[in-house]
Amino acid sequence: MTLQQVQGKRDILIYPAPFKTPESDSVSQSPMKKGCWIYFDLITSLKTTQEVASFVSEIDALQLTFFKSEKISMQKALNSISTDFAKKIMQFFSKNDLDINDKDAVADFFKTLKGLMKKFKVIKLTLAFDPTRKTIENIHNFVSENIGIGYVLDIEVLESVLAGAVVIFNGKYKDFTLRKSLGEAFANHKFNF
Amino acid sequence: MNIEPIIFFDMAAAILILALALITVVFYLSRITKNLHANLNMKDEALQKNANLLDEARIKALNLIDDANNKALDIINKVTLSTDIASENFKEDLSRVSSLQIKEFEKATADFTALYSQILQDLKTKNIEVFQNVSKDIEVNTTDEIKNFKESMQKLTVLSQKEVKKKIDSDYKNSKKEIENYKKEELQKIDQGIYELLEKVSKLVLGKALSLSEHEDLIQKSLQKAKKEGAFK
Numbered sequence: 026m027t028l029q030q031v032q033g034k035r036d037i038l039i040y041p042a043p044f045k046t047p048e049s050d051s052v053s054q055s056p057m058k059k060g061c062w063i064y065f066d067l068i069t070s071l072k073t074t075q076e077v078a079s080f081v082s083e084i085d086a087l088q089l090t091f092f093k094s095e096k097i098s099m100q101k102a103l104n105s106i107s108t109d110f111a112k113k114i115m116q117f118f119s120k121n122d123l124d125i126n127d128k129d130a131v132a133d134f135f136k137t138l139k140g141l142m143k144k145f146k147v148i149k150l151t152l153a154f155d156p157t158r159k160t161i162e163n164i165h166n167f168v169s170e171n172i173g174i175g176y177v178l179d180i181e182v183l184e185s186v187l188a189g190a191v192v193i194f195n196g197k198y199k200d201f202t203l204r205k206s207l208g209e210a211f212a213n214h215k216f217n218f
Numbered sequence: 219m220n221i222e223p224i225i226f227f228d229m230a231a232a233i234l235i236l237a238l239a240l241i242t243v244v245f246y247l248s249r250i251t252k253n254l255h256a257n258l259n260m261k262d263e264a265l266q267k268n269a270n271l272l273d274e275a276r277i278k279a280l281n282l283i284d285d286a287n288n289k290a291l292d293i294i295n296k297v298t299l300s301t302d303i304a305s306e307n308f309k310e311d312l313s314r315v316s317s318l319q320i321k322e323f324e325k326a327t328a329d330f331t332a333l334y335s336q337i338l339q340d341l342k343t344k345n346i347e348v349f350q351n352v353s354k355d356i357e358v359n360t361t362d363e364i365k366n367f368k369e370s371m372q373k374l375t376v377l378s379q380k381e382v383k384k385k386i387d388s389d390y391k392n393s394k395k396e397i398e399n400y401k402k403e404e405l406q407k408i409d410q411g412i413y414e415l416l417e418k419v420s421k422l423v424l425g426k427a428l429s430l431s432e433h434e435d436l437i438q439k440s441l442q443k444a445k446k447e448g449a450f451k
Contacts, residue, residue: 105387107398148450152437155408160434167438172450188428190440197449201440 151191
């Protein structure tokens, strides 16, 4: 979902915790005038806890490289991280007309981004199969449209659940798996069986 | 034989002339001989006189020599006596001077020994100081050398670490890319494998195979139900 799409939809989108509407942004006191709204694409591109952990690790590596010396440009520092994340960061700076070699802007970027990532809420799903990237995207899009933004998925694979999903959020456990349905069906109709 | 008168007269004249010349010469020679005899007599007398004089002189000389010998003997005796006296004096003086000299030498030797000991002691003290200073210098130099060596080693170590870090970073990046590619390939394989497995399991349990979209649909329904049941509040 692009920024334009979200801006078009933001009246109808639900903004529960963790993120607030762009107008009432209070997640970060970043000096960037555009607030944390500009991070929307970057944030929503992270769909799973693994991706978030990997992204945090990449940011740490990037920070370490970029702030190690005054002479190191961001372009050079980006070579120290994976091409996917480097591309995302480049796109972020180019889209928002920010100077990628401005140390203050970059420091604010990292600070705000880390602040936002701490606000992610985790939906733990237990699935019967290891989902493909496309499947993860579909599930995450469904979550974004129906539950809200600022959620990431922590997917556990347990083949014995057969189909459906176990949903765990904020200590609440909901089992909507085929295994449970079959178990209930067997319990209810065991005499018929 | 007839001789002409003229020649006869010439010859007679020549003999006459020659006879005259001979007489003259004989006369002259006789006179010279007389003179010589007279001179010889005079010389003999002079010689006699000289001989007498020589005898007298010789006698006088002998007398003089005797006197001189006597005087010389006296002088020799006197000199011998003086020499003995002088010798004894000299021996005494020599003995005295020797004693003095020995004392002087002993004193000088004692002074010299003391001086030598003092100089030796000073030298020893100075040497100890020098050795201590040298020891300190060596210590300082060694410390400096060790410090320099340490710094050099640190620099070398840092340089090596940087080189190694560069190498590790480079290898790490390459490895990371390789792992990413491998991961993508393996994930694709696993996705396909799991989906086939799910199909088999679904067939076994449900009697039919669930497609991926049906699985996704079930997951979305699960989420929808969870939302309805207030799981996300």
